[in-house]
Amino acid sequence: MNFEHTEERRMLADSLNRFIAEQYTFEKRDQIAKSPNGFSPEIWQNFADLGVIGALFREADGGFGGGGFDIAVVFEALGRGLVVEPLLGSAVLAGEAIASAGDEAQKTVLADIIGGTTIAALAHDEPDSHYELARVLTRAERSTTGWVLNGAKAVVLQGEQADLFVVSARTAGAADDEAGISLFLVSAKAPGLVVLGCPSIDGGRVAELSLSGVALGTDALLGAEGQGYATLERAIGRGVLALCAESLGAMEAAKSATLEYLRTRKQFGVFIGSFQALQHRMADLLLEIEQARSAVINAAAALDADRLTRERALSAAKFSIGRIGALVSEESIQMHGGIGMTWELPLAHYAKRLIMIDHQLGDEDHHLQRFIALGKQMAV
Numbered sequence: 001m002n003f004e005h006t007e008e009r010r011m012l013a014d015s016l017n018r019f020i021a022e023q024y025t026f027e028k029r030d031q032i033a034k035s036p037n038g039f040s041p042e043i044w045q046n047f048a049d050l051g052v053i054g055a056l057f058r059e060a061d062g063g064f065g066g067g068g069f070d071i072a073v074v075f076e077a078l079g080r081g082l083v084v085e086p087l088l089g090s091a092v093l094a095g096e097a098i099a100s101a102g103d104e105a106q107k108t109v110l111a112d113i114i115g116g117t118t119i120a121a122l123a124h125d126e127p128d129s130h131y132e133l134a135r136v137l138t139r140a141e142r143s144t145t146g147w148v149l150n151g152a153k154a155v156v157l158q159g160e161q162a163d164l165f166v167v168s169a170r171t172a173g174a175a176d177d178e179a180g181i182s183l184f185l186v187s188a189k190a191p192g193l194v195v196l197g198c199p200s201i202d203g204g205r206v207a208e209l210s211l212s213g214v215a216l217g218t219d220a221l222l223g224a225e226g227q228g229y230a231t232l233e234r235a236i237g238r239g240v241l242a243l244c245a246e247s248l249g250a251m252e253a254a255k256s257a258t259l260e261y262l263r264t265r266k267q268f269g270v271f272i273g274s275f276q277a278l279q280h281r282m283a284d285l286l287l288e289i290e291q292a293r294s295a296v297i298n299a300a301a302a303l304d305a306d307r308l309t310r311e312r313a314l315s316a317a318k319f320s321i322g323r324i325g326a327l328v329s330e331e332s333i334q335m336h337g338g339i340g341m342t343w344e345l346p347l348a349h350y351a352k353r354l355i356m357i358d359h360q361l362g363d364e365d366h367h368l369q370r371f372i373a374l375g376k377q378m379a380v
């Protein structure tokens with residue numbers, strides 16, 4: 001199988017990497033992360049104009065990519081720049097849910113998402129869900145005019161700035177049943193919806209949602225009633241790939257910074273990169289990062305495969321990324337010494353992001369157990 005990127009992907013990667021290097025310096029990123037919005041509307045529009053958002057959508061949905069390697073190319077570049085703009089939540093998670101389950105009227109919002117004028121967010125996780133995709137306690141009850149939603153959602157990416165939410169709610173079944181989960185499109189201005197935002201430790205922003213008697217029309221139901229689990233699995237699977245690629249980009253940036261430090265920092269009158277012990281540790285780190293890259297490539301190649309193959313490759317990649325990301329963070333900081341922990345050095349922020357990625361959409365332990373469980377299903 002040929003894993004070389006197409007000419008279009010190479011051009012996209014070059015343009016995006018150049019834009020981030022020139023327009024998204026660490027100082028500017030830090031300023032953006034500390035702003036009330038938690039992202040830059042100007043940069044967001046630049047991404048739309050560059051075609052970065054469109055690259056995450058299929059041609060049938062108004063984009064010009066949408067494949068596994070398109071997602072990987074974009075998010076590896078975003079990881080190198082520690083980009084905080086809401087591409088994961090809006091374009092990948094919510095965007096995929098709307099694209100895969102929406103009717104023609106609902107899909108009209110995709111053009112606005114791709115154009116950067118609408119920000120969407122997936123509101124699925126709940127305070128006690130602990131990565132379990134089927135655990136949904138938020139309820140949706142039929143009314144004379146449509147639906148009424150009651151419940152709570154947690155850790156919604158860029159929820160404060162979202163114009164539209166894709167909300168999961170249970171219309172039938174027990175709390176952990178895969179069947180009976182439905183998806184709804186909910187405007188951020190809907191009466192009864194309260195959004196409370198807060199910063200995350202890695203520079204982004206998340207929100208908690210409270211839904212109290214949120215009344216929706218019949219046209220708010222996204223896809224078939226009670227059949228939302230498969231849509232969630234596909235959307236979150238794409239999100240897992242995006243996070244793995246982002247982590248890979250952050251690892252590469254941390255590796256480059258550490259190599260540069262070893263080449264320039266002197267101790268006892270010699271460059272510390274000449275110490276054999278540090279050379280061995282750095283060589284091990286390089287091998288681990290290449291293993292992470294292989295896992296991302298495998299997951300990207302499997303994104304359009306059958307369900308078990310796809311999900312197993314994604315869980316394998318997320319497990320590998322979690323383990324290797326923690327190792328890269330620890331080793332890079334240790335080889336920098338005390339300066340590696342300072343706020344002014346970008347390395348500390350890369351380390352935080354790498355650790356946070358492990359805890360998004362399922363951590364290392366969760367995906368190891370899931371990988372084993374899926375393997376047993378394949379063996380049946």
